[in-house]
Amino acid sequence: MQSPIVIIGVGEMGGVFSRGLLRLGVPLYPVTRNTDMGELAAALPSPEVVVVAVGEADLQPLLGQLPSVWKDRLCLLQNELLPADLAGIEHPTVISVWFEKKKGMDTKVIIPSPLYGPRAGLIADALGALDIPTRILQNDAELLFELVLKNLYILTSNIAGLRTGGAVGELWQEHQGFCRQLANEVIDLQEALSGAQFDREALIQSMKRAFDGDPEHKCMGRSAPARLTRALEHGQRLGLELPLMHEIHAEQTHD
Structure with missing residues (x-):
């Protein structure tokens, strides 16, 4: 029998990973809000992987409660991750999720989802089954x-x-100057948060390819x-001006 897998969070996204893993014939143990993780970890101290499928707002509180025996076998899939969020986690597997799953709808792929880490092959196989x-x-640089x-x-x-409404295809086609200006402020923020520098045009062109992957994707969730706040x-905190973001925030405050 294959080593068991623990999945924390069984919402829409957790359900996708669960179905893929079950199609591989892997024993799967879900963790819900009512699960005693310490008790489960005592019974399963060495799962093959612990897939953390909670929302980004719940990630750090969860990591603080996670049994220590699981911390070297995590797979994280949250948005807004950066290396600082992975501090203290040994050898994590990370996936940047580029598919969407909402209640009552099939999984919708935008572009292929990149994976990195020791359990990347297993997760790729599970998603491939779907x-x-x-x-x-x-390498780490590609992940960053x-x-x-x-x-x-x-x-x-x-x-x-928040300013334009609409979909990402319209944003690029009709407001490209505004989009680029805002994207550069976001890159300023990402560079300050990560302590790294990036090829800005490569990032913006990669973002455009993602826009092209689903041009009808709504801008504003x-x-x-x-996210703006x-x-x-x-x-x-980092001493950045971000003037366009402040303008948009002021517009929202005055509405």
Whole structure:
């Protein structure tokens, strides 16, 4: 029998990973809000992987409660991850998720989802069983670029959508100057948060390819105002001006 897998969070995204893993014939143990993780960890101290499928707002509180025997076998899939969020986690597997799953709808792929880490092959096989494309990265630098790219896509489209509404295809076609200006502020923030520098045009062109992968994807989700507030809080802490973000925030405050 294959080694068991633990999955923490069984919402829409957790359900996708669960179905893929079950199709591989892997024993799967779900963790819900009512599960005693200490008790389960005592029974399963060495699972093959612990897939953490909670939302980004719940990630850090969860990591603080996680049994220590599981901390060297995590797979993380949250948005807005950067290396600082992985501090203290040994050899994590990370996937930048580029598919969407909402209640009552099939999984919708935008572009292949990049994976990195010791369990990347297993997760790629599980998603492949659902016809969800992935690609495995080769090193830490590639992972950092992909994490920043996903953050760029989410923050640029969400924050821009607070002003323009509409879909990402319209954002690029009709408001490209505005989109680029905002994207550069997001990159300023990502560079300050990560302590690294990036090829800005390569990031923006990669973001455009993601826009092209699903041009009807709506810019502004429910999390957009919170993402803008969080970005400005990071900017203030890091001494960044972010003038366009402040303009958009002021527009929202006065509405």
